[in-house]
Amino acid sequence: MKPISLSVDAMGGDAAPDVVIDGLDLFFATRSDAHVILHGNADLLTTSVQSRSWSDACTIVDQPDVVAMDAKPSSALRRAKGTSMWGMIETVKQGEAHAGVSAGNTGALMAMSMLALRKMPGVHRPGMTAVWPTLKGRSVVLDVGANLDADAEQLVEFAVMGESYARAVFGKEKPTVGLLNIGSEEEKGRDAIKLAAELLRNRDLGIDFRGFIEGNDISTGLVDVVVTDGFTGNVALKTAEGTARLVSTYVRAALSSSLLSKAGAALAASGLRELKSKLNPSSVNGGVLLGLNGVIVKSHGGTDAEGFSTAVKLAADLAQSSYMDEVAAGLNRVSRLGTSPETVE
Amino acid sequence: MKPISLSVDAMGGDAAPDVVIDGLDLFFATRSDAHVILHGNADLLTTSVQSRSWSDACTIVDQPDVVAMDAKPSSALRRAKGTSMWGMIETVKQGEAHAGVSAGNTGALMAMSMLALRKMPGVHRPGMTAVWPTLKGRSVVLDVGANLDADAEQLVEFAVMGESYARAVFGKEKPTVGLLNIGSEEEKGRDAIKLAAELLRNRDLGIDFRGFIEGNDISTGLVDVVVTDGFTGNVALKTAEGTARLVSTYVRAALSSSLLSKAGAALAASGLRELKSKLNPSSVNGGVLLGLNGVIVKSHGGTDAEGFSTAVKLAADLAQSSYMDEVAAGLNRVSRLGTSPETVE
Missing domain, CATH: 3.40.718.10 (Isopropylmalate Dehydrogenase)
Structure with missing residues (x-):
């Protein structure tokens, strides 16, 4: 080092x-x-x-x-x-x-x-990342709020930058990438997302693109990199935080609802400590403006x-x-292949 | 009855x-x-x-x-x-x-x-509802997927229809309404949302409008009715479902991580049963096309x-x-007050 x-x-x-x-x-x-x-x-x-x-x-x-x-x-x-x-x-x-x-x-x-x-x-637009805990480990979601919207070309850029980021931070050789949508079928969703999917599928960007994913797929860890516009990403991130807090409150209430429950919680203390650390937002703190x-x-x-x-x-x-070099190489591939603003519309 | x-x-x-x-x-x-x-x-x-x-x-x-x-x-x-x-x-x-x-x-x-x-x-566009469990009880979120987008006037319609729905289903005299955004400050967010907020604030629609809310506010139950476009609402709903499942998996793992934890879970069984029923998606099943x-x-x-x-x-x-009458009356107020498509743009 x-x-x-x-x-x-x-x-x-x-x-x-x-x-x-x-x-x-x-x-x-x-x-x-x-x-x-x-x-x-x-x-x-x-x-x-x-x-x-x-x-x-x-x-x-x-x-x-x-x-x-x-x-x-x-x-x-x-x-x-x-x-x-x-x-x-x-x-x-x-x-x-x-x-x-x-x-x-x-x-x-x-x-x-x-x-x-x-x-x-x-x-064209930097994107803000968030690291998201999943059933399989961690994924990166971007953009989570640097921009209000994203056109197809910006979504492709987010995909390229997010993939490089995941490789550098998670140490994955070939991170998988998905586009957040409201259905997994090809014909569903907003035009910008459908066009971005077409570009990611057909251009030789060297990205392992897995197509559309839905909101519930983020937490399962279906892909390593979840690409979306900043508005949707920000709402999704905060909604997940709110839901995790709600469920944690339910769990605390369940484990203190009676003397027996409290005794049970005391016995299960070590497991519950691990749970608490898993739900601790501090463990995934840190967004990067890519x-x-x-x-x-x-x-x-x-x-x-x-x-x-x-x-x-x-x-x-x-x-x-090697994150900066990775991103630069990825962006270079994008512009060489003509998904730059001059050629995409 | x-x-x-x-x-x-x-x-x-x-x-x-x-x-x-x-x-x-x-x-x-x-x-x-x-x-x-x-x-x-x-x-x-x-x-x-x-x-x-x-x-x-x-x-x-x-x-x-x-x-x-x-x-x-x-x-x-x-x-x-x-x-x-x-x-x-x-x-x-x-x-x-x-x-x-x-x-x-x-x-x-x-x-x-x-x-x-x-x-x-x-x-102009029907909106699909979802009932959302919150710290305070239940809220209604719409649109959760009937449309891909919503302009200001459609968001106002969703607010009116959602408010009537909440009154009819939750029995609340005066349900509170919030617009989902990525910040609670007035100047933040997409144009359609800012314009919708202005309309909801300034027109005499008889709605208790509380301004912008963020993703994490849905689960706290900050408002009874959460208004958003169909894309964002669908992603938020599914993201919350995924997060609840992730946390439930963590809880199960925590309570079976050791013999002591398992014994604790057995003692806490009644509390955990209640938890399970709270997390049961069946208890909030049913969306309505308003x-x-x-x-x-x-x-x-x-x-x-x-x-x-x-x-x-x-x-x-x-x-x-009285839901149908409520909605009709609400829509009538909207069109009388000139937030119809002829006057808003």
């Missing part, structure tokens, strides 16, 4: 910088080879970091301005300079860090990342230290992987 | 007619005041029904042709006459039954229902007898409710 340098926005997120610093504790416990550049209020951070075992592996940069969690992307962009978020991205842009992480305002992070890092050649000249990982704003460490680990994994 | 007459497609669904007949057993155990007109293969049905306690409350009509579960709606329409599904709908159309039920091919059922029953005045001159309930094709009885009960509840 080459030593990795990561740029971290210490002021982003609902409980920054405490969750960030505690998350880095957990991260460094598993990855001692990393160096972290921490952006934020230097006084505050210096005090907080100096007692940590990893204080020597950390550089603090004073960028005390904070992007408000509810700021509009446009207004955040106007006041970007001097913020910890902008500093974090700039460090990635300058090549001083292999990847960056923030738990701050999603819209602002996307807007600043696009402005600073620019899109990779051949990319298609930019640089790796920026978005952590959930309300995550805990464990969740933040998961996002930092993802950034480290991506930094050490 | 006035005596109700229901029209039932006995041949629709993966395990017809057995599931249908067994489902009627369960239905009649709770509703002895109903009469059922059963459409299908008369020989088969007569043999099956004659031993049942409700055989006198049942009329069998010989319509032996079956709409294949995988038939395209267009081809099913061409061969509609003589099928049990068409016969079921015709009986509703003739006013011989207050409502109809089928577990058959969804696309064919929608196409035939629209052709035979026609849309109510003021309706906006037609007649009530047709769509049961899940793969449901069991209990699920089918839930769908029949829903048909009976709707038949006895």
Whole structure:
């Protein structure tokens, strides 16, 4: 492994910088080879970091301005300079860090990342990923909210970028790809999706495309990469989170509904602990804005230290992987084969 | 209660007619005041029904042709006459039954229902409902797949029809309504959704409109009626089903991971039985195609007898409710206030 340098926005997120610093504790416990550049209020951070075992592996940069969690992307962009978020991205842009992480305002992070890092050649719209727990392990779903819509060509780009991402992050040689639709039959669905399926089937993109999948197929892990537009992906992701919480509430109620049930739950404690960890959203925290000249990982704003460490680990994994080269090669195949906007309509 | 007459497609669904007949057993155990007109293969049905306690409350009509579960709606329409599904709908159309039920091919059922029953005045697109279990009880979500898209005016219609439906089925005086979006802020989301929100906010439709909700808000029961386009609603519904199954699998694994866990599960059996019944999709089975001159309930094709009885009960509840009048009044308010297609764009 080459030593990795990561740029971290210490002021982003609902409980920054405490969750960030505690998350880095957990991260460094598993990855001692990393160096972290921490952006934020230097006084505050210096005090907080100096007692940590990893204080020597950390550089603090004073960028005390904070992007408000509810700021509009446009207004955040106007006041970007001097913020910890902008500093974090700039460090990635300058090549001083292999990847960056923030738990701050999603819209602002996307807007600043696009402005600073620019899109990779051949990319029309970056797509935001989410890692999704499944019966078989994990899948990646994109776009989960970087855009409101996607035409056929953008869906094909998401497929190419998502496939490269899955190969880099999951270590799968040939990840399978499906298009999210409301039926698995060829003639069903919106025009953009049907056209995207045709392109993915007929062009020699080197992708193992499995056709349409439906909402219930995401959790079974039918494919490694689920491709959809940002609106649908965002609704699906949040609906799944809500459903998991609902069922968890039912389970807790069932196991405390009587003395016998409570005794049963006590006996089953070890199994239930495992269940809790499986349902822990912290274990899959971290979305990546694919298609930019640089790796920026978005952590959930309300995550805990464990969740933040998961996002930092993802950034480290991506930094050490061949992900950027994979995506570039994939995008190159797309444009060579003429699914670029000039030829597709 | 006035005596109700229901029209039932006995041949629709993966395990017809057995599931249908067994489902009627369960239905009649709770509703002895109903009469059922059963459409299908008369020989088969007569043999099956004659031993049942409700055989006198049942009329069998010989319509032996079956709409294949995988038939395209267009081809099913061409061969509609003589099928049990068409016969079921015709009986509703003739006013011989207050409502109809089928577990058959969804696309064919929608196409035939629209052709035979026609849309109510003021309706541009019918919407399919789903009942969604929530932390607070139940909500209704629409459209879950009758259409691929929805413009602002159609979303307003769904809101009006869904609100009337919730009042009739849940017995709520003033159901709350939300628009599914990818953020709760006013400026977020697709144009059609933003325009629909404006119409729902500013027109005096008599609806308790609560603005935008996100995917995770569906399961908390934040609103009684969740309005969305058919594509998004279908993906959300199926994603939730998949997630519930995934979590249930985790729970089963957790409670059988060791001897202690198994012993715990045995002790907690009564609580877990309740959990199982809460997670049972049969308990919320039954979608309704809102906006037609007649009530047709769509049961899940793969449901069991209990699920089918839930769908029949829903048909009976709707038949006895003021739902049709409510919807008509709501649609009338919409067109009077000028959100009809002539004035909105």
